[in-house]
Amino acid sequence: MTVDDVVKTLNLKVFCGEEGLSRQVENGYTSDLLSDVMGHADAGSIWITLQSHINIMAVASLKELAGIVLVKGNKPDEDTIRQSNIEGMPILGTDLEAFEITGRLYQLIRSA
Amino acid sequence: MQLEYSIEGGDFSHAGFASSQVKRVLKQLNVDPKLIKRVVVCLYEAEVNVVAHAYSGIIHVLINTNEIVMKLADKGPGIPDISLAMQKGYSTASDKVREMGFGAGMGLPNIQHNADDFKISSNVGEGTNLEITIKL
Numbered sequence: 001m002t003v004d005d006v007v008k009t010l011n012l013k014v015f016c017g018e019e020g021l022s023r024q025v026e027n028g029y030t031s032d033l034l035s036d037v038m039g040h041a042d043a044g045s046i047w048i049t050l051q052s053h054i055n056i057m058a059v060a061s062l063k064e065l066a067g068i069v070l071v072k073g074n075k076p077d078e079d080t081i082r083q084s085n086i087e088g089m090p091i092l093g094t095d096l097e098a099f100e101i102t103g104r105l106y107q108l109i110r111s112a
Numbered sequence: 113m114q115l116e117y118s119i120e121g122g123d124f125s126h127a128g129f130a131s132s133q134v135k136r137v138l139k140q141l142n143v144d145p146k147l148i149k150r151v152v153v154c155l156y157e158a159e160v161n162v163v164a165h166a167y168s169g170i171i172h173v174l175i176n177t178n179e180i181v182m183k184l185a186d187k188g189p190g191i192p193d194i195s196l197a198m199q200k201g202y203s204t205a206s207d208k209v210r211e212m213g214f215g216a217g218m219g220l221p222n223i224q225h226n227a228d229d230f231k232i233s234s235n236v237g238e239g240t241n242l243e244i245t246i247k248l
Binding site: 033034039 | 128129157225
């Protein structure tokens with residue numbers, strides 16, 4: 001499954017980093033603590049968070065995540081968008097809360 | 113091979129720059145991806161600590177045939193009680209830093225978990241030194 005498949009199935013908004021929509025999605029990780037993601041997220045995961053500042057890009061790219069989903073209508077900061085486009089790391093969005101989008105993504109990945 | 117980077121305290125927009133540069137070099141050297149992941153976690157956490165707590169810092173990364181050694185020396189307030197700082201969940205980070213999702217007291221434990229050897233020393237009012245070794 002690609003990031004683009006996830007976008008279409010879960011009706012996510014694509015903010016930036018479109019070049020990375022073909023990345024493969026292997027797993028998911030939900031956390032707002034950057035050190036938690038650094039320490040525990042697997043490569044190829046979609047990261048669900050409400051954090052929208054530029055440091056999420058460093059974490060996502062260092063950990064080789066598949067993409068980031070911002071919850072509750074949060075939007076990425078300007079410098080976050082710039083970095084996302086440079087690195088081709090997709091930042092997606094949903095109006096849903098972390099609990100709900102995590103559940104939907106979990107079902108989608110586990111049923112694939 | 114030796115790499116050197118400087119870090120400015122409070123400059124969160126560049127936190128992770130050294131880590132991504134080192135990651136690129138290690139990839140070019142065909143270092144085992146599992147080891148690269150551990151190096152990246154250690155260096156990123158150490159970088160963020162300098163940005164979050166110190167005024168400035170210097171990173172030296174030495175890459176030999178048998179190990180990677182990362183040395184970070186910062187000028188800053190120092191750590192009065194290192195054993196407390198090493199505890200999971202303990203942090204002196206500001207509210208602003210915590211709101212960004214840092215300062216959860218996970219950084220130093222993450223480094224210790226991923227390093228083969230980890231040394232930390234600090235002088236209050238002067239700064240903190242880390243030496244992180246990952247064996248190849």
